[in-house]
Amino acid sequence: MPNLRMILIEAAMIAGVLTTGLSVSQTAHASSLSVAVQAAATDPRTDIKIDSRIMVERTTESQSGEMVTTLLDPSTVKVIPGDTLLFINTYRNTGENTVTGFVVNNPVHSAVALVEVLEEWAVLSVDGGKNFGKLSELSVTEDNSVVAGEEEITEQTSRPAKASDVTHIRWIFASPIAPGASGDLRFRGIVK
Template identity: 30%
Template sequence: MYKAVLPAMIVVGATSAALMPGAAHAAAGMQFASDVFVERFQPAPGGRTARILERADQLRPGDRVIFVVNWSGRKDGGFTVTNPLPRTIAFAGATDETQEVSVDGGRTWGALEALTVHDAAGRARPAHAEDVTHLRWRIPAPQALAGAGQMTWRGVVR
């Protein structure tokens, strides 16, 4: 079992600051609050399936998790949030079309289907979700001036 720990985030705007996981933090006038939820599915009446989200206290291999980062504050010119993935979590999909991923430690960015990785022999292959090392969101000026927002992503505990 793993304790639920959010990865550190880096916020870039007028200044950069590393954010510790698990609590609200101020960085250049911004505040962030993070949560991790375990996503479970169970049978429901009428042959349907119910989706249950439970706050994660401990994680087990195979758990499907949803990471939620709420932000508040106003920032002229927008800002960028970069989130390194913990090695114990495999990326399982974006929940926001503005999310970019990196498969090389944050050197290059794009949509997962547009990225490639190289094997030990130097051969390129299409990148897969388990290759993702970092996530990034660019919050444009109009949104940044709105005063609040939310970023989410899905993962699976390795």
């Protein structure tokens, strides 16, 4: 797979939000979003541009008693533990050629617990991006300490992975991306 274009997107701004109480947009100015591209300059896959943004989801009760969820620009609110964030990676083919073999890798920041990925075709990793699959196919190995008499023994156990165990999300585009085509790759997480 040496010809695959891998784009790594990291929302490092979340840590600053939690430790300083800054809004996401203020933190975004302080720490830039890092995007690393691995492809030759003549590769049409370099024509895919990605813009990333984060929205804060807040649910309130309307005057009629209905629960209403709104997306808020992070520059207008403080992000606090327990907030739901919607991560949106918008891609667009700005070139003149159809792009094939396109892959996007998105680490999930350690300050965020994944809730869901909105594209069913995404695959997930719970081991730092080494292995990917559907959540139902993944497991997590944990060290458990057991006291036997006066001795403490550490045992490793395995359990099915949960969304909150996810460390990376990968979208592998099965279909070509036509010139001018665009779309969104989205996931939700809760601030720890």
